Amino acid sequence: xxxxxxxxxxxxxxxxxxxxxxxxxxxxxxxxxxxxxxxxxxxxxxxxxxxxxxxxxxxxxxxxxxxxxxxxxxxxxxxxxxxxxxxxxxxxxxxxxxxxxxxxxxxxxxxxxxxxxxxxxxxxxxxxxxxxxxxxxxxxxxxxxxxxxxxxxxxxxxxxxxxxxxxxxxxxxxxxxxxxxxxxxxxxxxxxxxxxxxxxxxxxxxxxxxxxxxxxxxxxxxxxxxxxxxxxxxxxxxxxxxx
Ligand SMILES: NC(=O)c1ccc[n+]([C@@H]2O[C@H](COP(=O)([O-])OP(=O)(O)OC[C@H]3O[C@@H](n4cnc5c(N)ncnc54)[C@H](OP(=O)(O)O)[C@@H]3O)[C@@H](O)[C@H]2O)c1
Numbered sequence: 192x193x194x195x196x197x198x199x200x201x202x203x204x205x206x207x208x209x210x211x212x213x214x215x216x217x218x219x220x221x222x223x224x225x226x227x228x229x230x231x232x233x234x235x236x237x238x239x240x241x242x243x244x245x246x247x248x249x250x251x252x253x254x255x256x257x258x259x260x261x262x263x264x265x266x267x268x269x270x271x272x273x274x275x276x277x278x279x280x281x282x283x284x285x286x287x288x289x290x291x292x293x294x295x296x297x298x299x300x301x302x303x304x305x306x307x308x309x310x311x312x313x314x315x316x317x318x319x320x321x322x323x324x325x326x327x328x329x330x331x332x333x334x335x336x337x338x339x340x341x342x343x344x345x346x347x348x349x350x351x352x353x354x355x356x357x358x359x360x361x362x363x364x365x366x367x368x369x370x371x372x373x374x375x376x377x378x379x380x381x382x383x384x385x386x387x388x389x390x391x392x393x394x395x396x397x398x399x400x401x402x403x404x405x406x407x408x409x410x411x412x413x414x415x416x417x418x419x420x421x422x423x424x425x426x427x428x429x430x431x432x433x434x
Contacts, residue, residue: 202282206381
């Protein structure tokens, strides 16, 4: 029988985050769910989900706005849960403004959450996974890494940097049985997509990307790649839902 796996998912209370929790719990994973702020409604929801799926879901508050602090917290989580085998860097912050209208402090903040914290978490996770000799790191990126869109300087470049880092990590960990992947998503039916400008949506439409993908569909796809073990350790998966 396959050993029980245990996964850490950031941004667990978001649109995709909740669907990831649902599909991974149903697939038998124990889950460490991290959120920026813990709200009672979310902990009740997790309790109900854990009861139905008969798995463990433990919630931690980890704000990703400071990568070093986030790394410290995840290191502590790993020492409390040494059975962790997988991580999904799912949390991210959207940001829309032209190059000329993007203040540096905002650009830095977007990178801190979307890129630096994901790297910080991956670093401590990779060290742990090298010791346990199994597991995966999955980074959620975006169609904005391959389609240049106006107003997407901060968000698009932070996701492009994360996608590049995925390849670097994967090559460096190539002989260690650890899978490092990114999943670039098109337009997904969550709060984040609702914040996109009409101009960006129009540009995406011109590229044939107009379908709002249900987050449950993306979550099922992410589960399938986390569970798969045969293919190359490094891969950028595109899930654009173009129609
Ligand atoms: N929706 C789309 O069309 C789309 C397209 C391509 C890629 N993606 C990617 O899909 C992933 C999930 O996004 P989503 O669509 O589910 O959006 P969402 O519903 O807005 O969820 C984003 C999550 O990130 C968390 N987060 C933001 N800032 C944080 C911080 N400083 N510290 C900790 N957590 C923080 C949010 O927490 P709070 O609730 O506390 O803010 C929330 O849980 C993201 O990586 C996003 O870039 C989305």
